[in-house]
Amino acid sequence: MDLSTVFSLEGKVALITGASKGIGFAIAEIFAAAGAKVVISSRNQEVLDEMANQLKSKGYEAAGIACNVGNMEELPLLVEKTVEKYGTIDILVNNAASNPVFGPVHQTTLEAFDKILAVNVKAPFELCRLCFPYLRKSSGASVINISSIGGLSPETGLGIYSVSKAALISLTKVFAKEWGEAKIRVNVICPGLIQTKFSEALWSNDKIMAMVMKQLAIKRAGTSEEIGAMALFLAASASSYTTGAVFTADGGFTI
Template sequence: MDLSALFSLMGKVALITGASKGIGLSIAEIFAAAGAKVVISSRKQDALDEMAGQLRARGYEVTGIACNVGNMADLEDLVKKTVDLYGTIDILVNNAASNPVFGPVHDTSLEAYDKIMEVNVKAPFHLMKLCFPYLRESSNASVINISSIGGISPEPGLGIYSVSKAALISMTKVFAKEWGDHKIRVNAICPGLIKTKFSEALWSNDKIMAHMMKALAIKRVGTSEEIGAAALYLASPASSYTTGTVLTADGGFTI
């Protein structure tokens, strides 16, 4: 058996949001190493150019296209530019997320609520719809939504963020069920505590870390590369009979 072919993304085009750093960047590097042509996206073009340049220097095909996922017109432009560049989209990773508040849910303003839901739920919804015409023409189409363990069980201080990630899990299952006839697989990854800039408010808090360590079966913070490896499985032919699944990568926190 050729295991390299089983996990190969050779010739595939992958679009990844929130990919100038952290989990998104790790997914991009792993996908590119597996042979994919990768478009990374975030809000700042200069950061994307820097990261894409570093990956291209390693022999990977990576392009950065700036996009504010909270702006629906930007999403349309992102898909158009990706298709203009590579002709299609085979893999979509909805990784971009927003969490502007940390504290009691009753202190969350309507403005913060709207921003969280717009970026974490509405943007993936719209982007999946925009990519649909291209995904259904692919021989191995895969959508991967990056949710959170907060979407399974609400995390303290992350109330509406947890609500948005629960909605993303539900939306993943809806799309998986409806898009099966189009041979498009749709899955979600729920990372636990991963050491990224986005989650610094958690792993830099001694009280939260003490609580987490008591609950973890694997007593350490996870890495973005470990989420990237999970994403490779879901993007590759190795997961050809997997759709609608919610894959936790959380050190056993949700056991």
């Protein structure tokens, strides 16, 4: 076996949402290092251009395309621009997420509920549908959804976020079962506490961190690069017989 090809993404095109920072950008950089052409997306074009230039400065092929995934009308244009730039889509990573509230679930407004579900569930669903015509033509199509351990067991203060991430896990399995015949693999990663800007409300709180550390086998927060490495496995031929799987990367929190 030639291990240099098992984790290679040479010639592949990857579209990654929520990718101007944190887990999304780490995935983009690792994919690019593995040979993929990467399209990073988030809401701010200026920031995306800066981050894409960072990747290009390392010799990688990258482009930034702004899109608010919570606005369903913008999603077709994101896919169209990606295909216009690189010709196809082989890998879709649904990483963008929203959680505008932290606290008791009964204090979550309908407006916040709708925003969370739109970004965390509806957008991945719609992007999967829009990318399907291109994924089905790929020789190694892979969809990777980024959920959360909150999708496996609700996290305190993150009620509707946890609900949305549970729905994303189920959505992953639905697509995996239906798209197997089209040779499209669909898997989901459930990160635990990863030290990103998105999770700062958790890891910057000493009381919360003290409670979390008691439950971790590996006594630290995870890194974005550790999630990126798992995503590379799921994007590459190394995982060619893996679909509908739920992977945790949580330091042993869910043991």
